[in-house]
Amino acid sequence: MSELSMPRCYNRESKPHRFCPGCGHGLVLKALGMAIDELDISSRMVFACDIGCSLLAWNFFSVDSLQTHHGRTLPVVVGIKRARPELVTVAYMGDGGGYAIGLQHLVSTALRNDPVTVIVVNNTTYAMTGGQMAPTTLEGQHTKTSPGGRDIEETGAPFKGPESLIGVAPPESYLARGTVANVIRLKKMIRKGLERQLRGDFAFIEALSTCPTNWRTDAAGTWGFLEHEMGAYYQVGEMAAGREPITP
């Protein structure tokens, strides 16, 4: 990355970052960094990261940052936000943290419309622990705990985060899924998510991301899996939160 393209809010001392080559985390964080710069909010930012590969982002930005516990980033930022509403908080986590161990916090935070911005990085696996099946692992996808390919009869269908919140989050909130295959669009979504928080509402952005290390893919295989297989199942775009009554 050239000096010029580095967002101002980056902590230069922590670059080059420690994610594996080809990892999507760096791109999600770049989109976030650009959005922070555009809104000029770095002096009010608190960036909290989960435990998972997201923990490597703990000193990524030159903004107040902290590592929390696996799945518990969201209640921490809720506490921060309730105590100091003028701060702008981002909860940054993996799909295991967001959709498995911490799902109750995601649902409840959305339900309460807490003004925080949540970014869940969907790389279809538990990356930091060595590539186990995640709630987002695709049907047939091979992981350490689904060696024969994920069997959805046995484990259920891959979890669609933003879609699941449509009936939970209120219309004022923001729900979207972006992808590291389109960083500019992802940045726009994250920016909207931060603006929504500034307006006093909940915002949730899932980012489709890559994990070549655990996918065991080369560059072409990585992008092919992201764009075609993940892209086919996980629709990119904004979703209208509705909290519609669920009719049988």
Place this chain on the structure above:
Amino acid sequence: MEFRDEERVFITGNEVVARAAQAAGAGYLFGYPITPQNEIMHHWRHIASQAGRGFLQTEDELSAGFATLGAVLTGKIAFSATAGPGTILFQEPLSMAEAMRLPLVIIVQQRGGPSTATVIYSQQEVTLTCFGGNGEGLRIVYSTSSHQELYDYTIKAFRNAWKYRFPAIVLGDGYQAKMREELILYDPSSRAGSRIPNEPIIGGEQVVHMQNAFSVEEELGEKLLIDLEDYNRAIPVLVEHEFLGGAGGRLLVVAHGIVGRAARQAVKELQARGDRVNFFRPITLRPFPEEHLVKACQQSGNAVLVAESAEGQLGRLVRLALADQVLTSFRSYYRPGLGITSEEILEEARL
């Protein structure tokens, strides 16, 4: 402050806790319902609307604990309250508080265990509150034996958690939670040494990066060395106990919390009969007043009787503290999950 400098009241222990937190300047309670602490939340909810304090009923105790940590990070005096299975879930935020040196304050009103058991009473959460995390138990645990102490030590828990930057727990129980008793409420800001140094940890002028995961053993080892040094340095100032009796005793009765109250009564009666029985009550269970206990034991013919509403949770702390003493006798009156009266202790302690 809503009350005059001092006010004599007759209220439940749960209300005492809420009033103490208010008096200490707490700004937020994040809580999840569990008996027997519910009325702490109920009273706080009332205080919150009357006095402009914050309250959130969270989705579970994990959320309550971690949201409290979030509030504390911004410099807000915040707390939670729990019991039984909730105390188990609280181990996770308590561990983070220990690791990141965050002044998390919780009130634990012990109920019967293990598991759901009873909602009534026990002293079975001693080990959990003292050593429940995946670390070294760098916590401050106060065990109270009266409503006045519940008030005093709730205020003190806030102060010392912020001063020493270790999580602090006030360990009560279902009896203390529910019964009414007289005490004096006061405004702690009118007393010396009352200031709570609640400076913001994040959200200040300087950019901070707070680490909670380490990639090499040595990095963690160095950090823990500092935390342990800080903790050990604070021990002499933190430890508190009550002793009744003197040199030349024949037996030391050791009990904590509400059982300590029954034990004190029993010992007083024996002493009035001319029986040289002494009484020791640790007020801090963590750190444990080891040196004071050793001295009390030596003054009591090296004979000890431990009474508690658990199967030796206090007993283990006592044995550890007295490991280097040659005891003439060690007896126990363990009643897990059951209340203990002064008559029972008197029966055990008399010749």
